[in-house]
Each structure stands twice: as C-alpha cells, then as structure tokens.
Amino acid sequence: xxxxxxxxxxxxxxxxxxxxxxxxxxxxxxxxxxxxxxxxxxxxxxxxxxxxxxxxxxxxxxxxxxxxxxxxxxxxxxxxxxxxxxxxxxxxxxxxxxxxxxxxxxxxxxxxxxxxxxxxxxxxxxxxxxxxxxxxxxxxxxxxxxxxxxxxxxxxxxxxxxxxxxxxxxxxxxxxxxxxxxxxxxxxxxxxxxxxxxxxxxxxxxxxxxxxxxxxxxxxxxxxxxxxxxxxxxxxxxxxxxxxxxxxxxxxxxxxxxxxxxxxxxxxxxxxxxxxxxxxxxxxxxxxxxxxxxxxxxxxxxxxxxxxxxxxxx
Numbered sequence: 001x002x003x004x005x006x007x008x009x010x011x012x013x014x015x016x017x018x019x020x021x022x023x024x025x026x027x028x029x030x031x032x033x034x035x036x037x038x039x040x041x042x043x044x045x046x047x048x049x050x051x052x053x054x055x056x057x058x059x060x061x062x063x064x065x066x067x068x069x070x071x072x073x074x075x076x077x078x079x080x081x082x083x084x085x086x087x088x089x090x091x092x093x094x095x096x097x098x099x100x101x102x103x104x105x106x107x108x109x110x111x112x113x114x115x116x117x118x119x120x121x122x123x124x125x126x127x128x129x130x131x132x133x134x135x136x137x138x139x140x141x142x143x144x145x146x147x148x149x150x151x152x153x154x155x156x157x158x159x160x161x162x163x164x165x166x167x168x169x170x171x172x173x174x175x176x177x178x179x180x181x182x183x184x185x186x187x188x189x190x191x192x193x194x195x196x197x198x199x200x201x202x203x204x205x206x207x208x209x210x211x212x213x214x215x216x217x218x219x220x221x222x223x224x225x226x227x228x229x230x231x232x233x234x235x236x237x238x239x240x241x242x243x244x245x246x247x248x249x250x251x252x253x254x255x256x257x258x259x260x261x262x263x264x265x266x267x268x269x270x271x272x273x274x275x276x277x278x279x280x281x282x283x284x285x286x287x288x289x290x291x292x293x294x295x296x297x298x299x300x301x302x303x304x305x306x307x308x309x310x311x312x313x314x
Contacts, residue, residue, distance in 0.1 A: 074198065078094040078095040079094075081190070087174075089174040089185050089187050091188065092159055093188075093190075094190060094195060094199060101124045106156075106157035106158060106159045106184075107126065107149065108122065109127070109128065109141065109173070111140075111160050111172075112127070112139075112162050112163060113130065114129070114130075118207055118208040119212060120192075120203070120204055122192065122201075123302075125161070127141075128141050129142050129145045131143070131176075140169065140173055143176045143177055146158070146177065154183060155184060156182075156184065157186075158182065158185050159188055160186070160188070161188040161190075161191045161195075163191050163193065164191035164193040165189060174187055196297070200298065201284065203300055203301070206307065209301065210314060213312050218272065219273070220271055220273045220274070221235060221238040221239065221274050222241050222263075222274065222275045223235070223238040223239065223276060223305070224240075224241055224242060224277040224283060224285070224286040225282070227240055229278075235312050239264075241255065241263060242254060243277060243285050246285060246286055246289045249292070250292050253289075255286075255289050255290065259293065264295070269294055271297060272299070273297060273299070274300075274301060275290070275298065276300070276305060277305060278305055280300070280301075280303070286300075
C-alpha cells in the first residue's frame with residue numbers, strides 16, 4: 001500500500017481532536033485513488049495507516065452527518081482496501097461490500113466461528129461449519145459446507161470476511177476455495193472491526209440472545225419501544241430509549257439525554273450494547289443513532305420484543 005504525505009485539509013477536519021489532527025499531519029494519510037488504495041510498501045505500515053485513518057475519522061464528530069459528498073473523509077475511507085501484496089484473491093472495499101449486500105450480487109460469508117458470527121455479524125452475512133480436524137488457532141470454514149450452501153456452483157460469486165487486517169481466517173478459506181476450483185472469490189480483508197467503524201450496523205442471531213444475557217453482565221440492553229410499553233414490561237437490566245425521541249444528527253434528542261443520565265456507558269464506549277424494539281426498523285433507527293455517538297460495539301436484534309423476551313426466559 002503506497003503512502004504519501006498529505007495534510008488533512010477537508011473542512012470536516014476542523015472538528016477533529018487536535019491529537020488526531022496532529023497525527024494525520026505528522027504521520028501522513030493514505031493516498032486514496034478512485035478505485036482502491038495502491039499496493040506498495042509493507043503490510044505493517046499499511047495496517048497502521050488504516051488504523052490511523054479510522055481513529056481520525058472517529059474523532060470527526062460531524063463529518064458523516066454534515067457532508068455526504070465524495071470528498072467526505074468517511075466516504076473516502078469506505079473506498080479503501082488493504083491491497084495485500086502477493087495474494088491472488090482480490091479485495092472489496094467497504095463501499096463495494098455495502099453495494100454487494102444491497103443488490104445480493106454475491107454470497108457474503110463470515111469465516112469466523114459460529115458463536116462469534118451469531119453474537120454479532122454484518123447483516124446479510126452467512127456462516128458455515130468449521131473444517132473438521134483443524135485446531136481453533138487455525139480455524140477454517142469448511143469448503144465442503146460452502147459447496148453445499150451454493151449448490152456446488154463454483155462460479156457463484158463469494159465475498160469472505162473475518163476479524164480485520166490481522167485475521168487470517170478469510171485468507172485461508174479463500175486459498176482453499178481457489179484450490180477447489182471456485183472462480184469468483186473476493187475478500188473484505190478490513191473485516192468486522194473496520195465495518196463497525198465506517199458503517200456500524202451489526203446484528204445478533206436469536207440463538208445468541210440468552211448466551212449474551214447470561215455471560216456478559218456488563219452488556220447494556222436498550223429497549224426502544226414507547227415508554228408506556230417499557231413500563232408495562234421489559235427484560236431485566238434494560239434501559240428505555242424511545243425510538244420516537246431519536247433525532248437525526250449527533251448530541252441531540254433523547255440520545256443526548258441518555259448520555260448524561262447514565263443510560264448509556266459513557267466511560268467505556270466499547271461496552272456491548274444490544275438494541276431491540278417492536279420490530280427491526282425501530283431497532284435499526286436507534287442503533288444508527290448510537291453509532292453516530294461513537295459507541296463501537298452496538299448490535300441490534302432483528303426480531304420483535306416478544307421474541308426476545310421469550311428467548312431470555314427459556
């Protein structure tokens with residue numbers, strides 16, 4: 001990935017914290033071409049550059065809300081790929097993955113273990129069983145299971161992802177797919193961590209609701225139904241943040257109030273937050289609002305409150 005010195009001159013930079021502004025000017029920003037970041041120097045430097053850019057974007061409080069043009073730094077970052085040297089499997093950017101998910105032009109596979117996928121994954125991504133006989137440290141999805149998923153169609157477009165730049169799971173699966181004769185395999189090597197930073201939306205499967213409820217006592221459960229329904233009944237430990245009081249933008253409406261009254265974990269933005277409501281539309285609306293407030297571990301439940309309540313009581 002090629003780097004070049006380039007000061008951060010976008011108007012949104014005025015909103016960035018001085019620390020990150022200094023880092024960008026001192027360390028440099030990735031050169032972003034219209035198609036992809038170019039391959040070049042070492043992977044270590046490219047990973048650092050990606051992380052610096054994501055961190056810098058996280059400190060730009062209003063850039064994604066006030067400017068949606070192509071030169072907006074968030075939009076530019078969505079065009080980025082790792083461009084790993086020496087690999088024959090092409091990569092897709094965050095923007096390309098959004099498009100693929102939207103038009104369903106490929107099967108998107110989360111190559112992490114089932115439980116990890118079930119707890120929190122990119123909406124629309126599927127998961128298959130592991131390859132038998134492989135130690136957990138070298139976890140690999142079973143190519144035979146992928147074949148069954150796509151009805152043995154080796155021309156089926158596939159996009160793989162895992163846990164980001166340092167994760168080898170999607171690379172291992174991609175290599176085995178090529179060896180098995182699959183002809184259209186791509187990777188989203190930036191993976192779940194960068195998706196969270198640039199898009200944010202992650203979904204939890206029903207079978208993991210009780211697992212998280214029982215095993216993560218620090219998790220914050222946000223019930224976005226109307227207050228009368230919340231007062232009538234909700235799950236233990238839930239906080240109410242009505243979807244009707246959530247407004248566009250940042251530091252506005254009920255979300256701003258919840259940041260100050262203890263309903264949201266302001267001292268640890270990495271705290272797991274599970275958002276649920278009467279339906280997925282309510283949950284997604286509030287999840288997107290929390291993402292704008294730089295909460296990095298927000299997941300929504302796509303089912304109904306009644307379904308979630310039943311899952312926890314089982």
